[in-house]
Amino acid sequence: MTQVGEGQEASESAPQVMTFGAPTVGEILAERYELAEHINNDSAGRQVWRGVDVVLKRPVAVVLRYPGGDSAMEMLQAAVAASRVIHPSLVGVYDAIDEGERAYVVREWVDGESLREIVAEEPLDPTRTTTVAHAVAEAVAAMHATGMVHGNIHPGTVLIGDDGRVVLADARADSADTRETDIRAIGGVLYFALTGHWPHAEAGRSNLPDAVRDPAGAVAAPRQIRAGVPAYLDDLTMDLLDSRLALPAADVLAAELGRLDSATDEPYYEEAGPLRFLSGPRDTGAAVDPGGPRSEPQRATVRKIAAGVAGLLVIAVAGLVFGISALGNGGDTDDTAAPPSDVPATADSDPATGSANNGKPKNFAISANQVRIVDPSESQRNELEGADAVVDGNENTGWEPNGYKSANFGNLKPGMGILIDLGQPRTVSSVQVTLSDGGASAELRAGAADPGSSAAGDEQVLSSYKRVGDPFEAFDATKMSFTDFDPDQKYQYLLFFITEMPRTGDSQWPFKVGVQEIVVAGLS
Structure with missing residues (x-):
């Protein structure tokens, strides 16, 4: 099973950590904990091992961090605090040791799998x-x-x-x-x-x-x-x-x-x-619409x-x-699932009820002349057509760049994306992007102006626009939702930017992904 590292979510794509004097199978730490198998590295680079407590003859999980000292203080303090709480539904923490060049936490080994x-x-x-x-x-x-x-x-x-x-x-x-x-x-x-x-x-x-x-x-x-x-x-x-x-x-x-x-x-x-x-x-100090969701x-x-x-x-x-609810309640007792609607809300109605939006977010109407392709490449700018298909309300049509030999656009450029001009500064609540395939890495950025479609202009867009929220890394679904917008800030120019493409199976140009639809919602 994946025994996640201390304080971090495990990632299947987390890089291996190469450290001088890295531990080996059979090494005994603190004259007590024998390392038996390297399980994985967590997303912060800490090594997770299955080990054996040679004194008590029981399996343990060992999480090692390089270096130790001050940089490992948070991990060690969290382990010490957790060791004070004993409960059958908490993984037991047995030891926390700082050796200077490395630090490690020893905890209960659980035979099984993570919920993930x-x-x-x-x-x-x-x-x-x-x-x-x-x-x-x-x-x-x-x-x-x-x-x-x-x-x-x-x-x-x-x-x-x-x-x-x-x-x-x-x-x-x-x-x-x-x-x-x-x-x-x-x-x-x-x-x-x-x-x-x-x-x-x-x-x-x-x-x-x-x-x-x-x-x-x-x-x-x-x-x-x-x-x-x-x-x-x-x-x-x-x-x-x-x-x-x-x-x-x-x-x-x-x-x-x-x-x-x-x-x-x-x-x-x-x-x-x-x-x-x-x-x-x-x-929260804000009124709640009694008719809202x-x-x-x-x-x-x-x-x-x-x-x-x-x-x-x-x-x-x-x-x-x-x-x-009383046994005779005539409320919701139907267990038949209603599939979510893929039809975007109109500009003046609530997507769930069809009633007028009273201060609720709504989908902005975006026309073909409000979107364009961003390609910060000096030598290859032949993929600039088709942006209008990402705002036509049809997820079966979209824009797709050429295929590439590697996920990062063949090392020719940092990525490609779609710039959206909302026409005027607006309060934005969400941007939902539908892709043709899962596995892409992408981010959303916002800026103050569009310098125009050229290699220099696109490079300026990429350098001046600021990221909105966290990027998606190797996202294994096709719908990305960006919601980390400042409610006190207005946005006019948004850039959805793809940094890595998934492998689609084409032997000659194996990396490709299409943008099928972009929906921006907020307040006018």
Whole structure:
């Protein structure tokens, strides 16, 4: 299995780290930990090994960092803090050693696979999803009870043992992490387990495929993506990802997931539904449109537990009240999934309801003369036609550059892209790009002007435009969503720029990718 490195999400493409005096199989660290097998390098370059504690005769995972000293202080401090929390759903931390030229952390070895690896083959069924999320929530609750924050919850740090045990590994909280980000990430774990996608904007950026979104950038619910997801699990997942709603404490969430986990075999379970978070929108100072998406929590009142349904708990903590739908509720009991619409919203209507947009993001109408190809190459500029096809509303048409011998455009240029002129400065909420194939690396940039289509002008665009959010690296899906826009800033010129192309199988020109459609949403 992939035993992720301390505090980092493992990446299959992470480069090998060559260090002087690197460890070898059979070497014994601290006169106790024998290295047996190099497993992988994490995305920060730390080496992950399977080892054996020769004193206690048990397998261990060893995470080595070069060098040690001050540069390894964060890793060591996180390990020391994590070692103080003992819980069956937390990976045990056994040792943390700094040798100066290197430092390493020794922790429990888990025979099994990460949630990321398991879901790569097939999303989990609702019952197993609930069990996994329950264990993660209990682990987080144990950490929060001691005043700690985990700060690194994602499908790569959720490990599922061959014996069925679910454990959370590699805490590494920094100043940006809070209890709230941990709870949101549990919502992300639920969403990923059910759909195979990770909601970047809501749960934290990752090299996993982003959540499926509508043209306005809103996350599609699991029930819209996959048939058979129960309403109670769909609601719980989306509530945890909804920034307008107050979040429960970790122990409250663990109790609710425990109730759902233990009740899966009860005949009343499907009918009764879950306890819900009914405290309404979070106090952010902004008005919440009662008619907007997922407005049910704002309209709901505390629902009573149906008579005869034993064992259901009503928990109230810090003003968070849970309720349950009455058995006779005429609400959503249809488990038939509705597929997400691929039709972009009109410029004056809501994509979900068709009603007028009252201050909500909408898709901008972009004409052919507002887009052009950017190619910062002095010698080869013969791929500048066809940009109009990326804004024609048809994902079956698009722009495609020539094929190349290597992913990085044959080392001829840093990449190619499409510049979009919105006509005037606008408040942008999302940019969704549909590609012909997965596996591309790309980024979004924004600038103040378009110097014109020429090699010099395109080089100026690339050097002066600033990146919006994080880039996508070898993204294994075809829809990229960029949502990290400053709400107080207006944007007119946007550049979607491809830096690496995937292999398509053509033996002569094997690397190629097309841009099928670009949809920009925001406020006029």
